[in-house]
Amino acid sequence: MQQDHPMTRWERFKDNDIVWSFLHSPGAIVAAAITSIAILACLFAPLIAPFDPFDPSQISLWDGKLPPAWIEGGQPQYLLGTDNQGRDMLSTILYGGRLSILVGLAAVCLGMVLGVTLGVISGYVGGVTDAVIMRIADVQLTIPGILLAILINGIGRAFLPLELRQEFAIYVVIFAIGLTDWPQFARVARGATMVEANKEYVQAARIIGLPGWRIMLRHILPNTLRPVLVIATIGLALAIIAEATLSFLGQGIPPTTPSLGTLIRVGNEYLFSGLWWITFFPAIALVVLVFAVNLLGDWMRDALNPKLR
Amino acid sequence: MLFFILKRLSQSILVMAIVSAVSFSLFNFVGDPVNNMVGQDATREQRVEIRQQLGLDDPVLTQYTRFLGNMLQGDFGLSYRIKRPVDELIFERLPATLELVFVSAIIALLVGITMGVYTGIRRKSWASRAILSISLVGVSLPTFIIGIALIYIFAVHLRWLPSSGRSGTVDLGWWKTSLLTVDGWRAIILPAITLSLFQLTLILRLVRAEMLEVMQTDFIKFARARGLSERAINFRHALRNTLVPVITIIGINIGGLIAFSVITETVFQWPGTGLMFIQAVDFVDVPIMAAYLVFVALLFVLINLVVDILYFVVDPRIRLGD
Numbered sequence: 262m263q264q265d266h267p268m269t270r271w272e273r274f275k276d277n278d279i280v281w282s283f284l285h286s287p288g289a290i291v292a293a294a295i296t297s298i299a300i301l302a303c304l305f306a307p308l309i310a311p312f313d314p315f316d317p318s319q320i321s322l323w324d325g326k327l328p329p330a331w332i333e334g335g336q337p338q339y340l341l342g343t344d345n346q347g348r349d350m351l352s353t354i355l356y357g358g359r360l361s362i363l364v365g366l367a368a369v370c371l372g373m374v375l376g377v378t379l380g381v382i383s384g385y386v387g388g389v390t391d392a393v394i395m396r397i398a399d400v401q402l403t404i405p406g407i408l409l410a411i412l413i414n415g416i417g418r419a420f421l422p423l424e425l426r427q428e429f430a431i432y433v434v435i436f437a438i439g440l441t442d443w444p445q446f447a448r449v450a451r452g453a454t455m456v457e458a459n460k461e462y463v464q465a466a467r468i469i470g471l472p473g474w475r476i477m478l479r480h481i482l483p484n485t486l487r488p489v490l491v492i493a494t495i496g497l498a499l500a501i502i503a504e505a506t507l508s509f510l511g512q513g514i515p516p517t518t519p520s521l522g523t524l525i526r527v528g529n530e531y532l533f534s535g536l537w538w539i540t541f542f543p544a545i546a547l548v549v550l551v552f553a554v555n556l557l558g559d560w561m562r563d564a565l566n567p568k569l570r
Numbered sequence: 571m572l573f574f575i576l577k578r579l580s581q582s583i584l585v586m587a588i589v590s591a592v593s594f595s596l597f598n599f600v601g602d603p604v605n606n607m608v609g610q611d612a613t614r615e616q617r618v619e620i621r622q623q624l625g626l627d628d629p630v631l632t633q634y635t636r637f638l639g640n641m642l643q644g645d646f647g648l649s650y651r652i653k654r655p656v657d658e659l660i661f662e663r664l665p666a667t668l669e670l671v672f673v674s675a676i677i678a679l680l681v682g683i684t685m686g687v688y689t690g691i692r693r694k695s696w697a698s699r700a701i702l703s704i705s706l707v708g709v710s711l712p713t714f715i716i717g718i719a720l721i722y723i724f725a726v727h728l729r730w731l732p733s734s735g736r737s738g739t740v741d742l743g744w745w746k747t748s749l750l751t752v753d754g755w756r757a758i759i760l761p762a763i764t765l766s767l768f769q770l771t772l773i774l775r776l777v778r779a780e781m782l783e784v785m786q787t788d789f790i791k792f793a794r795a796r797g798l799s800e801r802a803i804n805f806r807h808a809l810r811n812t813l814v815p816v817i818t819i820i821g822i823n824i825g826g827l828i829a830f831s832v833i834t835e836t837v838f839q840w841p842g843t844g845l846m847f848i849q850a851v852d853f854v855d856v857p858i859m860a861a862y863l864v865f866v867a868l869l870f871v872l873i874n875l876v877v878d879i880l881y882f883v884v885d886p887r888i889r890l891g892d
Binding site: 263400502505506509537544552 | 712829832837
């Protein structure tokens with residue numbers, strides 16, 4: 262297409278192939294919308310939520326176990342009903358979702374930093390270093406991630422003194438999930454590094470005598486980030502599921518500051534008394550969140566990886 | 571071939587060494603082992619005596635060697651909480667886990683292959699599309715949510731099946747089975763379905779993809795040209811050729827089932843080894859944790875070894891390529 266006037270910044274932005282692909286795939290737009298709404302709603306939970314579930318003065322046991330507002334017996338101020346302690350479900354879900362997303366992001370970041378560092382070193386240095394790192398990654402990949410996370414988390418909890426367990430539970434969870442998903446990042450980063458390392462700009466950088474760490478950090482690393490981003494998005498969905506699973510097993514975030522998984526666990530105990538909403542709404546929130554992040558990851562994989570298109 | 575197996579074997583030994591080191595450090599650095607044995611109010615002399623008895627004053631390397639020796643004999647000491655030998659407890663719980671995994675594997679294979687073949691042959695029909703869309707949802711649902719949903723529908727709402735526990739077991743002396751009574755089957759069906767769903771969708775998708783690929787090949791076209799019946803083509807020619815990759819993923823599959831059995835057992839309070847581990851973590855019951863760690867590692871090492879060797883045996887191309 263012939264352009265008479267210089268492109269504005271917005272037009273250049275729209276011309277980018279990733280943005281083009283995004284604007285032309287309705288699934289991605291819906292997923293991105295749901296994900297960003299969920300993330301924003303959770304981040305701004307204190308502003309949006311009608312109640313503060315951690316403020317004892319706003320909770321009354323008399324309002325406990327109320328059904329959602331549209332069912333007989335429900336009250337209009339508690340849209341999704343209340344849990345066993347009289348906390349507003351909508352508010353606890355927003356706060357819980359916030360915790361789930363934050364833990365997921367932190368775990369993915371940990372896994373990403375660890376994996377990308379090891380992967381770039383592995384791909385750039387090669388030789389024995391490469392063999393050792395990749396062997397460890399291979400062996401770890403034969404064990405399903407969720408089992409590994411449960412085991413690492415269990416060991417981590419055992420090493421903590423009893424009185425610190427609740428307080429540090431969240432860090433143990435982040436650590437366990439982060440340690441579980443580094444091999445994916447390492448593999449992808451290594452592959453990308455090996456491609457980049459043979460290109461001329463890297464050889465030029467070597468010839469002018471730049472130290473190895475500087476080449477890895479400033480020259481190679483930025484060029485490995487595209488595939489890493491894809492893995493990170495899919496990894497986020499898995500990390501959120503892993504956190505929810507650990508919390509559901511009673512091994513994760515404690516009930517005093519519940520995440521979505523903890524809420525489902527607590528609600529599960531009331532399922533038999535017919536109080537389905539205490540489990541149902543957190544579960545739906547979790548499923549929608551994970552599904553949206555997954556869809557986004559799928560789209561990113563297609564968009565950022567032109568070979569697959 | 572020998573070199574390949576030796577390489578894998580050395581890898582397995584390395585894994586076991588690392589895992590045993592972790593469980594050894596669990597024993598030595600979590601809490602005070604003496605306190606765990608005698609309680610808070612033992613006298614100083616008693617403590618010193620037990621320390622010597624346990625050999626806690628020896629150098630760490632000696633202790634580790636002794637730990638390895640005991641481990642090889644399956645001796646992990648007494649559970650802190652239940653005060654019984656850990657290997658005994660694990661063997662008591664093992665049948666429950668293995669039966670659950672076995673029934674799930676059968677469901678996953680039977681239903682997965684059947685549906686995979688169906689969706690592969692009739693890929694335009696509405697049933698195939700429905701199966702594929704449902705399987706997509708199934709993959710993204712966390713296991714425990716599927717479990718809760720099944721409990722709510724079939725146990726709480728319809729009251730058809732029990733929601734938790736293992737019942738109707740028959741003691742065969744060395745193996746308590748729940749597969750011989752109606753009650754036992756009623757109890758195992760929900761957890762087994764929960765556990766199998768994820769693997770089922772994986773098998774379904776794999777078989778479908780393989781079927782689609784095989785149907786395009788020349789030998790199927792030739793079979794058509796020979797005028798063979800649809801049935802003979804679909805089952806004797808096409809399905810057979812899809813089974814090689816299916817066989818090889820069965821091993822990985824069993825690994826996945828064992829992993830997710832920890833979650834399923836907790837959801838359904840199924841008295842297997844996974845639930846035992848979760849309870850042990852809650853009570854910092856180190857001997858059980860350490861034993862479970864070693865047990866799971868050993869299981870995965872064995873599965874991977876067998877799968878590698880099977881791969882070698884089943885597919886001659888790999889054998890020649892190495």
